[in-house]
Amino acid sequence: MSIAGYTYGTEQVPRARLSLEELALLERTLLFGEEDVAALRESKAILAPQVEAILDVWYGFVGSQPHLLESFSDPRDGKPLAAYLEAVRKRFGQWILDTASAEYGQAWLDYQEEIGRRHHRSGKNRTDGVEAAEHVPFRYLPALIYPIVHTLKPFLEKSGASPERVEKMHQAWLKSVLLQVILWSRPYVREGDY
Secondary structure (H helix, E strand, O other), X not given: OOEOOEOHXXXXXXXXXXXXXXXXXXXXXXXXXHHHHHHHHHHHHHHHHHHHHHHXXXXXXXXXXXXXXXXXXXXXXXXXXXXXXHHHHHXXXXXXXXXXXXXXXHHHHHHHHHHHHHHOOOOOOXXXXXXXXXXXXXXXXXXXXXXHHHHHHHHHHOOOOOHHHHHHHHHHHHHHXXXXXXXXXXXXXXXXXX
């Protein structure tokens, strides 16, 4: 499934430097297993119809935080770049669906490294051809894990699933987002230290 024709599976990105074997070690370290994959996939049917509402919450949060909105703004006048925000929103919506699909193969792994590069000065702004802030400070990637995962729970609860099922889905999302932010951090880490 894709939003506005966007899907990472059709985009040409370089192969990730991390191997699938190394990815499996990260998953084991996070206690991320088949039960989590199943819970993420269960969440997809719940979250897919709510993607725009979820994005409204997330964009409302980012938009209310000038230090976060700065990454999407013109550095010359500090004004948010509406077209850039909209393009990123489409990808962010697709990211929700991709995360809930829980297809952790080579194409997904390659794209995670690309997402990291698009936050880092080595690739920021190139995809959309914009002149926004040249870099997303690393400190905000792990810091955003909490608001992203925390605000997702009410959307999972709307399913009518038992509190136990909602908690399993919520914990699977936490593990997956942690895993992805770890993968996105590669461009920020000095070679040899990752």
